[in-house]
Amino acid sequence: MGLHGDGGGPAGGRAARVGPRRSGGxxxxxxxxxxxxxxxxxxxxxxxxxxxxxxxxTAAHELGVAHPPGYPLFTLVAKLAIILFPFGSVAYRVNxxxxxxxxxxxxxxFFTVFRLSGSHAGGILAxxxxxxxxxxxxxxxAxxxxxxxxxxxxxxxALTVHFEEAAxxxxRSKIAKIGAFCCGLSLCNQHTIVLYVLCIIPWILxxxxxxxxxxxxxxxxxxxYFSAGLLPYVYLPISSYLNQARWTWGDQTTFLGFLTHLLREEYGTFSLAKSETGSSMSKILLSQVTSMRTQLSLNIQALAVWANICLARKNRQNPSLVWLFTGMFCTYSLFFAWRANLDISKPLFMGVMMTYEWYLPKMAKHLPGVSFPGDRWNPVEGILPSGMVTFNLYHFLEINKQKKTFVCIGxxxxxxxxxxxxxLWPWGSCDKLVPSEIVFNPEEWIKLTRNIYNWTEEYGRFDPSSWESVADEEMWQARMKxxxxxxxxxxxxxxxxxxxxxxxxxxxNLYKEIVSLQKEHPVNWHKNYAIACERMLRLRERGADPEVLLSETIRHFRLYTQKARNDPQLPDIFVALKHLRKELQSLRNRKNV
Incomplete structure (x- = not known):
């Protein structure tokens, strides 16, 4: 992969190689x-x-603390970008x-590949x-x-390659110190990089x-130098102590609270999520290979394998570096597959905030007008060993009864x-908590909530694996609530x-309206509308044509069976369809007579 040097020794060879490559790189x-x-x-x-x-x-804009492990470096640099970039919204500046x-x-x-191979084309391709x-x-x-x-x-x-080329x-000492600082600094962002750090440090030593x-x-x-790189973590207790941000996560004013946040204990330190049963390691590894083929193409995968095979040739320079990088990638993939305790068939997971003991002490002052009947939300009311008074959702609602309370995402x-x-009464994509003594008036509620549904995105236009697809599905299902x-x-x-x-x-009438107005919509709408038509048949209401209702029931049940192949109720639906077709034929025969 590398070019031969003209010097008499290793140092001379390295110097000869580095000269023309440094400026080109x-x-x-x-x-x-x-x-x-x-x-x-x-x-x-x-x-x-x-x-x-x-x-x-939000954490960057208000200088709060983001979710574990806090991401202090990202927060501070993003805040700097928000201040310095003179154009666009706050979100655009961080994007x-x-x-x-x-x-x-x-x-x-590019720099790394070029310095390893001497090829501009190889660097640009990579x-x-x-x-x-x-x-x-x-x-x-994003x-x-x-x-x-x-x-x-x-x-x-790049620093590792530069270290290897040092004459x-x-x-070498200078690059090692810079690298040690960067290793520490990188851990102030995403902790997964520790797997790369744990491969590079032993190699450098x-x-x-x-x-x-x-x-x-x-x-x-x-x-x-490594420890100096970790200094941005000092930001977490400072931000928590000042408590000026309306949105912040955790209480890092104590050493235990700081460690809890740093080590992601609320998620599970070595797991992606707490208390989740995920897919098997082999399934995730297979998914990684499949995803690589989709993202990079089979040709790129083949080139990567061929590049490692070529390292066996004796005239290749710096094979140990390429093996190091390959080992880093494999270590990361294996560890991720082992510890990624998420079901890869589920795109997202939701969390709860007020159950954390730090939430009310840190955030209550930013919620003026909201009353809390204790120190911490817990279904079982009482006094914890720490002295905290717990309260349940019922008493929270009772003490805030004069306010309108809404629940979103469940x-x-x-x-x-x-x-x-x-x-719970439907309110767009959310729900309104209403005292039971209030009688539900369907006409009034339909009129009140009709114009809440203002979602304009087409159904299914986003990639199924994206957050936008989840939001799109939520908003479309909200039309049916x-x-x-x-x-x-x-x-x-x-x-x-x-x-x-x-x-x-x-x-x-509401089902009929939303189904008829939308060309593409969630598949369960077909099933729900068909059932609603069937119930209208039973009522035998005046003005409702039985033939139309039967035809609509059959049509939408049939459309549902074509699109929802995994519904365990499909056998029952097929039986119902057979019966409904007989009823429709019988009705038409009676009309003809």
Whole structure:
């Protein structure tokens, strides 16, 4: 992969190789940065992207603490970008910053490959394929920590190559110190980079030992440089102590609280999520290989394998570096597959905030007018050993009864106490908690909530693996919440038959409206509308044509069976379809007679 040197010894050979490559590598790196930055900038989201972006932007804007492990470096640099960039919204400025991080990562990757191979084409290919693969591109233009992580990985690889090419002990010592600082600094962003750090550090120490340049004093200096890189973590207790941000996570004013946040104990330190049973290691590894083929193409995968095979040839320079980078990648993939305790068939996981003991002490002052009947939310009320008074959701609602209370993205299943005296009524994509003594008036509620549904995105236009797809699904399903609620009320409530008939009629009309107006919509709408038509058939209401209702029931059940292949109720639906077709034929025969 490398060019032969003309010098008489290893140092001379390295110096001969580095000379022409250094300037070429820098010029090429700048060109790659400019090209990638231009593309990323043109494709930046103008506002808040999906995922954790909203939280990270808010934490940076208000100088709060983001979710574990806190991401202090990203928060501080993003705040600096918000202040310095003179254009765009706050979200756009952070998106732009991340796009620039991604462009720097691309230039560092070019630099690394070029210095290893001497090939501009190889460097451009590596940087281009990586930067413009779908996932890298997607997360390089969003306000997320991933592009900064990519930058650090590229930086550590470039420094490692530079260290290997160093011709003197003084130069190696200088690069080792810079690298130690960057290793520490990188851990102030995303902790997964520790797997790369744990591969690079032993390799560097081994090379220093081999050159007889490693002593106790130099090891201590490297440790100090590494520790200096961790200094941004001082920001966490400072921000928590000042408590000025309306959005912040955790209480880092105590050493235990700091460690809890730093080690991600609320998620599970070595896991992606707490208390989750994920897919098997083999399944995740297979998914990684499949994803690589999708993102990079089979040709790139084959080239990567062939490059490692070529390392066996004796005339190749720096094979140990390529093996090191290959080992880093394999270690990361294996560890991720082992510890990624998430079901890869589920795109997202939701969390609860008020159950954390730090939430109310830190955040209550930023919620003026909201009363809390204790110190911590817990379904079981009482006094904890720490002296904290717990309260359940029922008493929280009772003490804030004069206020309108809404629930979005579901309500905590572990605390059903609210059901004692409250009901959930649909309110767009959210629900309103209403005291049970208030009687539901379907006509008024339909009129009140009709114009809430203002979602304009087409159904299914986003990639199924994206956060935007999840939001799109939520908003489309929200259109159905009112008819679903009214229909369910008719099915379950102990009410007079005439009231039940009115509820069924309202549900039918609402289902008919949303299904007829939308060309593409969630598949379960077909099933729900078909059931609503069938209930109208039973009512035999005046003005409802039985033939039309039967035809609609059959049509939408049939459409549902074509699209929902995994529904366990499909056999029952097929039986119902057979019966309904007979009824329709019988009805038409009677009409003809």
């Amino acid at each position: 820098l010029r090429g790196g700048v060109a790659v940065f400019a090209g990638v930055a231009a593309v990323f900038t043109l494709t930046l989201p103008p506002s808040v992207p999906g995922g954790d972006s909203g939280e990270l932007i 732009l910053l991340c796009g620039l991080f991604g462009a720097v990562a691309a230039s560092l990757l 940087a281009g394929v990586f930067s413009f693969s779908r996932l890298t591109w997607q997360w390089s233009i 306000a997320e920590v991933f592009s900064l992580n990519n930058l650090f990985v590229g930086l550590l690889m 003197t002990a003084k130069e 081994f090379r220093l030992l081999k050159e007889k340049e490693l002593s106790l004093g130099s090891l201590l200096k490297l440790s100090l 309500i905590h299943e572990g605390d059903p106490t609210w059901k004692k005296n409250y009901s 009112t008819p679903f609620f009214i229909f369910n009320l008719a099915e379950t409530a102990n009410i007079p038959s005439n009231v039940k008939a009115q509820l069924y009629t309202h549900a039918y």
